[in-house]
Amino acid sequence: xxxxxxxxxxxxxxxxxxxxxxxxxxxxxxxxxxxxxxxxxxxxxxxxxxxxxxxxxxxxxxxxxxxxxxxxxxxxxxxxxxxxxxxxxxxxxxxxxxxxxxxxxxxxxxxxxxxxxxxxxxxxxxxxxxxxxxxxxxxxxxxxxxxxxxxxxxxxxxxxxxxxxxxxxxxxxxxxxxxxxxxxxxxxxxxxxxxxxxxxxxxxxxxxxxxxxxxxxxxxxxxxxxxxxxxxxxxxxxxxxxxxxxxxxxxxxxxxxxxxxxxxxxxxxxxxxxxxxxxxxxxxxxxxxxxxxxxxxxxxxxxxxxxxxxxxxxxxxxxxxxxxxxxxxxxxxxxxxxxxxxxxxxxxxxxxxxxxxxxxxx
Numbered sequence: 154x155x156x157x158x159x160x161x162x163x164x165x166x167x168x169x170x171x172x173x174x175x176x177x178x179x180x181x182x183x184x185x186x187x188x189x190x191x192x193x194x195x196x197x198x199x200x201x202x203x204x205x206x207x208x209x210x211x212x213x214x215x216x217x218x219x220x221x222x223x224x225x226x227x228x229x230x231x232x233x234x235x236x237x238x239x240x241x242x243x244x245x246x247x248x249x250x251x252x253x254x255x256x257x258x259x260x261x262x263x264x265x266x267x268x269x270x271x272x273x274x275x276x277x278x279x280x281x282x283x284x285x286x287x288x289x290x291x292x293x294x295x296x297x298x299x300x301x302x303x304x305x306x307x308x309x310x311x312x313x314x315x316x317x318x319x320x321x322x323x324x325x326x327x328x329x330x331x332x333x334x335x336x337x338x339x340x341x342x343x344x345x346x347x348x349x350x351x352x353x354x355x356x357x358x359x360x361x362x363x364x365x366x367x368x369x370x371x372x373x374x375x376x377x378x379x380x381x382x383x384x385x386x387x388x389x390x391x392x393x394x395x396x397x398x399x400x401x402x403x404x405x406x407x408x409x410x411x412x413x414x415x416x417x418x419x420x421x422x423x424x425x426x427x428x429x430x431x432x433x434x435x436x437x438x439x440x441x442x443x444x445x446x447x448x449x450x451x452x453x454x455x456x457x458x459x460x461x462x463x464x465x466x467x468x469x470x471x472x473x474x475x476x477x478x479x480x481x482x483x484x485x486x487x488x489x490x491x492x493x494x495x496x497x498x499x500x501x502x503x504x505x506x507x508x509x510x511x512x513x514x515x
Contacts, residue, residue: 154498156184156489157221159214159234160192165467167474168481169193170225170246173202175482180207182490183498187217196475223500225485229253240264243500245485247271247284250514251416257514266502267514270488271414274511282488282508286330287480291473292439293334293410297323299469300406300437301342303455303462309343320345324404325364326397326421326446327411328355331439335408336364347400350411351389367400369393394423401429409438409446422447432460441465488512 156179158170171179171188179186187209190200200210211217218224218237226246229235235256238244240263248269250257260267270284280286301308310320323339325332328350336359339346346364348355356366369392401407401422412418418440427449438450442465449456449463456463470477491508494501504510 154184154222154493154500155187155220156223156225157187157217158192158225159217159230160189161227162231163195166227167195167471168227169196169198169474169478170227170482170485172478172482173198173206173208174479175486176203176206176208178486179489182493183495184223185209187211187220189214189217196478223489225489227481229256232256235260238263238265242266243268245270245489248514261514266500268488268492268509268512269514270484270512272512273488274507276507279508282484282491284481284484287484288470288477289329289331289410290334291477291480292469293331293408294338295469295473296331296408296410296437296439297335297338297342299464299472300408300435303464304406304435305433306405308339321405322403323347324349324367324400324407326407326409328352328359328366329410329412331410332408333358333362335410336362339406339408340364344406347404349393349397349400351393367396369396393421394426397421398426398429401426402431405431405434407434407436409436409440409450411446412440412443416443418443418446420444420446420448424448427459427461430459430461434461436461436463438463438465439469442467 176186186207188203190210190212192203203210215237218234221242223243223245228246229248243266245268248257248267250269250272257267273279273283306321307318308321311318321344323344323346325335325346325348328348332348336346336348340363347367348359348364349367356368359366369389411421436447438445438447440446441450441452445465447463449458450465452465452467492500502509
C-alpha cells in the first residue's frame with residue numbers, strides 16, 4: 154500500500170506527521186512511502202535522511218496525492234488538495250470534526266475514509282496512539298514557560314539580605330494532561346500551585362504533583378466514560394465561579410486548559426472576576442483556538458484588561474515542533490499499525506474495534 158504525507162501550511166503548522174525514524178518503520182511494515190522534496194528540512198530532517206529510511210521523494214504533490222492509498226497529516230488539507238482526493242482513499246490526522254463538519258461530510262459523500270485522531274477513546278489499548286495526550290503534555294509545559302517569560306517578577310521564593318521574595322502563586326484551570334504537566338512544570342520552577350477541575354478523579358493526581366486541589370461540590374459527576382470532562386450544570390458553574398472569584402485574589406498566573414472535545418471552550422474566567430486579579434497578573438489560555446476559557450481571550454494576541462495580560466496562541470506547539478513531531482508521528486504510526494492487515498497488506502476497517510469505530514468520521 155502507498156502511504157504519503159504532504160507538507161502543512163507553514164504559516165499555520167510547523168509539525169510533521171512523518172519523521173525519518175518513523176518512515177523507516179512504515180517501510181519495514183510493508184508500505185511504499187512518498188513525500189515531497191524538502192518535507193522535513195525546516196526541522197533539520199534532510200531529504201537524505203528520508204531517502205536513507207526508504208522514502209521516495211517527489212516535487213509533484215498532485216502526483217503524490219493521486220497515487221496514495223493513505224494520506225497522513227496534522228490537520229485537514231486545503232480545499233485545492235482536498236479536491237484531488239479519490240474514492241476509497243484514507244485520510245488520517247486531527248481534523249477538528251466540530252469546526253470542519255461540512256468539509257468532512259463532503260469527503261464522506263465522496264467515499265473517502267477520514268480518521269480524526271482527537272476522537273480516540275481513552276482506553277488502555279489506545280494510549281500509544283493518543284495524540285491529545287502527547288501533544289497536550291508539551292503544550293502544558295510550554296504554556297507555563299511562555300507565561301513565566303511575560304510575568305515581570307521572580308517565580309521561586311528567594312531569601313536575600315535585602316528581604317524575601319515570595320513564590321509566585323499559579324492557578325491551573327483544568328487538570329487533564331496539559332494541566333498536570335503545567336502543574337509539574339510550575340512546581341519545578343518553585344511556584345506555589347493550585348488547580349481546579351470538574352473531575353473528582355483529578356484531585357489525587359494534582360496532589361501527587363504537589364498542587365493544592367480546589368474542590369467544587371458535585372465534581373465527581375462530571376466525567377464522561379471516555380475520561381474527558383463534560384459540560385457542567387448551571388448550579389455547578391455558579392459554585393465554581395464563587396470558588397474561583399475568591400481564589401483569584403491571591404493568584405499571580407493562571408494557566409487555562411479546560412476543553413470539551415468537539416465544542417466551544419467553556420468560559421470560566423468571567424469579566425467580573427478580573428476585578429479580583431492583581432495588576433501584573435498573567436493568564437495563558439491554551440483553549441484560545443476553541444474560543445478561550447476567558448471572555449477576553451483573542452488568538453495570537455496579548456490582550457490587557459485591568460492590568461492583566463491574557464495570552465493565547467493558535468498553535469503553541471509551533472514553538473516545540475521537533476519534539477511535537479516526534480511524538481505525533483509515533484502516535485499515528487501506532488494507529489495505522491492497528492488499522493493495517495499485515496498478512497493481506499490492506500486496511501481492515503473493523504468497526505467492532507472501538508479505536509477504529511470512534512475515530513472514523515461517519
